[in-house]
Amino acid sequence: DSGVTQTPKxxxxxxxxxxxLRCSPRSGDLSVYWYQQSLDQGLxxxxxxxxxxxxxxxxxxxxxxxxxxxxxxxxxNLSSLELGDSALYFCASSVVADSSYNEQFxxxxxxxxxx
Amino acid sequence: xxxxxxxxxxxxxxxxEDVTLDCVYETRDTTYYLFWYKxxxxxxxxxxxxxxxxxxxxxxxxxYSWNFQKSTSSFNFTITASQVVDSAxxxxxxxxxYSGAGSYQLTFGKGTKLSVIP
Numbered sequence: 001d002s003g004v005t006q007t008p009k010x011x012x013x014x015x016x017x018x019x020x021l022r023c024s025p026r027s028g029d030l031s032v033y034w035y036q037q038s039l040d041q042g043l044x045x046x047x048x049x050x051x052x053x054x055x056x057x058x059x060x061x062x063x064x065x066x067x068x069x070x071x072x073x074x075x076x077n078l079s080s081l082e083l084g085d086s087a088l089y090f091c092a093s094s095v096v097a098d099s100s101y102n103e104q105f106x107x108x109x110x111x112x113x114x115x
Numbered sequence: 116x117x118x119x120x121x122x123x124x125x126x127x128x129x130x131x132e133d134v135t136l137d138c139v140y141e142t143r144d145t146t147y148y149l150f151w152y153k154x155x156x157x158x159x160x161x162x163x164x165x166x167x168x169x170x171x172x173x174x175x176x177x178x179y180s181w182n183f184q185k186s187t188s189s190f191n192f193t194i195t196a197s198q199v200v201d202s203a204x205x206x207x208x209x210x211x212x213y214s215g216a217g218s219y220q221l222t223f224g225k226g227t228k229l230s231v232i233p
Contacts, residue, residue, distance in 0.1 A: 002159075033220060043206060045220040056218035088158060094219075104221065106152075106160040 003027065004093050004107035012113045018079040021110045025072055025093030031055075032074040033094070033104060034066060038087035049074055081114045088112075117142045119209050121224035128197050129232050136192045136227045138207030144168075146212035149183065149190045150221065155203040163205075166190065168212065197231045204228045 003026035013019055025032050034046040036059075045058035049068035060066075063081075068074040078085060088111050092104035118141040128134045140149065151163040164174065166183050174181045178195045194201055208221040 035221075042225045043208075043221075043223040045222070048218045048220055050217060056220060058220060090160060102219075103162065103165060104219075105162070108159045111158070 002105040002107065004091060004105050006089075006091055006107035006110050008110060009108065010111050010113075012115065013081060014115055015081055015083060017081050017114075018077065019081065019112065021076040021078070021089050021091075021112070023074045023076070023091030023093075023107055025074070025091075026105055029093035029095050029105075030072065031094045031102075032068055032072070033092045034060075034074070034076050035090045035092065036087045037090065037109075038084075040084070043090075046076070078112070083114050086112055086114045117144075117147075117209050117211070117222040119207050119222055119224035121205075121207055121227050123227045124225070125228045125230070127230045127232060130199060131196050133193060133195050134197050134229065134231075136194075136205050136207075136229065138190045138192065138224060140188050140190065140207070140209045142209060142211070144211045148210045148212060148219075150208040150210070151181065151190075151192050152206045152208060152223075153203045154206065154226070160206070163192075194229075197229075199231050199233050202229060202231045 005024045007022045030051045033048045037043045046060040047066045048056040052068045066076045088109045090109045092106045094102040094104045120139045147168045149166045153161040180193045182191045204226045206226045207224045210219045
């Protein structure tokens, strides 16, 4: 158990809908990274938040957005869903200091199925 | 831009055989980190190892060993005496060591699916 929690575990929805995925980082971790794992693209970085502030964006679609709240949990919002958005979405947390690297601990993932 | 290549898409071995998973990376950074993660059929990502670019010592942990060669930009992973429980998808990943933005996202390879047959 990494200490990172993600809810829900599974999500089935229809095209055009909007969903919210939730991530709670390990106690004390200030950073949350979101990754998408799909058959086509593999595992790719979406976005990174540190202590409530967006730090970096990767291959994240404009239909997707994220935020990190004062209690440090993060939400990834996916809207106008398409079949191709079906994937496993992971969040990972770490303690980030600007001059060093800390390991990322991954949550169990949320499997999104868009029908 | 960073890139990780795992040329082996799928490998099948018979239990107790040794198997090596290849990983080749590209980066312009002189200091970086390399990782291996395991993804069993249950889907979670399990951290196996992190290696700093300035430390080329090979590492052994039980039946697992890693060979890091900067000269060939490779970070290969060997499982000795494979077991059925080793069946999983294995990912190699890369991260830069220093970031002005304070962000250290991982760049993953496509993964190698290992099947260990009893």
